[in-house]
Amino acid sequence: MPELPEVEVVRRGLQAHVVGARITGVDVLHARPLRRDPLGPEGFAEAVTGRTVTAVRRRGKYFWLVLDDTDAMLGHLGMSGQMLVKTPQAPIERHLRVRFSLDTGADLRFVDQRMFGGVSYAPGGAVLPAEIAHIARDPLDPEFDAEAVARRMRARGSAVKRQLLDQTLVSGVGNIYADEALWLARVHGERPGDRLTRAQAIEVIGQARAVMLQALDQGGTSFDALYVNVNGESGYFDRSLHAYGREDEPCERCGTPIRRVAFMNRSSYFCPRCQPVPRRRRA
Numbered sequence: 001m002p003e004l005p006e007v008e009v010v011r012r013g014l015q016a017h018v019v020g021a022r023i024t025g026v027d028v029l030h031a032r033p034l035r036r037d038p039l040g041p042e043g044f045a046e047a048v049t050g051r052t053v054t055a056v057r058r059r060g061k062y063f064w065l066v067l068d069d070t071d072a073m074l075g076h077l078g079m080s081g082q083m084l085v086k087t088p089q090a091p092i093e094r095h096l097r098v099r100f101s102l103d104t105g106a107d108l109r110f111v112d113q114r115m116f117g118g119v120s121y122a123p124g125g126a127v128l129p130a131e132i133a134h135i136a137r138d139p140l141d142p143e144f145d146a147e148a149v150a151r152r153m154r155a156r157g158s159a160v161k162r163q164l165l166d167q168t169l170v171s172g173v174g175n176i177y178a179d180e181a182l183w184l185a186r187v188h189g190e191r192p193g194d195r196l197t198r199a200q201a202i203e204v205i206g207q208a209r210a211v212m213l214q215a216l217d218q219g220g221t222s223f224d225a226l227y228v229n230v231n232g233e234s235g236y237f238d239r240s241l242h243a244y245g246r247e248d249e250p251c252e253r254c255g256t257p258i259r260r261v262a263f264m265n266r267s268s269y270f271c272p273r274c275q276p277v278p279r280r281r282r283a
Contacts, residue, residue, distance in 0.1 A: 022051065
C-alpha cells in the first residue's frame with residue numbers, strides 16, 4: 001500500500017502539473033471509486049467541472065485538490081491507486097477509473113487496479129475536508145508535535161507498532177516505515193507504550209520522520225509497478241530498507257538474521273538481537 005512518502009510524491013507532482021488548471025470535463029468509467037461521495041458519479045462530475053485547481057494539500061495518506069480556494073476534491077490511493085498526468089492521446093490504462101480533462105490540454109487520470117482507493121467532492125474542504133478532520137498530523141507536517149505524541153504513546157499500554165499505525169495518534173506511518181523506524185530506534189514493535197522511556201518514544205517518532213524523509217528523497221518505496229508518481233515513475237527506497245522484507249538476511253548492525261512474524265494480517269520484520277522481544281508483565 002502506498003504510504004506517506006509515496007502520497008507526498010504524488011501531491012508534489014500534482015502541485016507542479018495541475019495547479020492553475022481548470023477542469024473542463026470528467027469521465028467516470030467506474031462508479032466504485034466514487035462510492036463515498038453522496039453525490040454519485042454524475043453529481044461529482046457536475047460539482048468539479050469548471051473548477052480551477054488552486055492548491056494541492058495532504059493530511060497523512062489523504063490528499064486533496066483545492067477548487068477555487070473554497071471546496072476540494074479529496075483523494076486516497078488505497079492499495080493500488082495512481083494519479084497520472086498524461087496527454088489526451090496517451091493510451092488508455094487498463095484500470096483507468098476516472099478521467100479529468102484540463103484546459104492545459106492534459107489529462108489527469110485516476111487509475112486503480114484493486115479499487116480500494118477513490119475520490120470525492122468535499123464542499124468547503126479547502127483547508128481540511130471534514131471527512132478527514134479526525135486524522136492526526138503526520139511527522140512531516142510543520143505543526144506536528146512530537147513531544148505531545150510521545151506523551152500520548154507513553155500513556156497507553158498498547159504495543160508501540162500498533163500506536164504508530166493508529167491514524168488518530170500519528171498519521172501516514174504504514175507497515176514498512178514503522179518497521180524501519182523501530183529497527184533504527186532498536187525498539188521491538190510489541191513493546192507497550194507505557195514501558196517506553198521518554199527518550200525511546202521521541203527516538204521512535206524521530207526515526208519515523210527521518211526514514212520517511214529519506215524515502216521521499218528517493219521518490220518513495222516501490223515493490224511493484226503500482227507505486228508511481230504522476231509521471232509513472234517508481235521510487236527506489238526499497239533498495240535502502242534495513243528490516244522490512246529482509247527475512248533471514250543478516251542485520252546490518254549485528255549480523256543476526258532478520259525475523260518475520262505475523263502482525264495484523266501483515267508481517268513485522270525485526271532483528272531479535274538489536275530489538276529484543278519485551279518480557280511479559282508479571283501478573
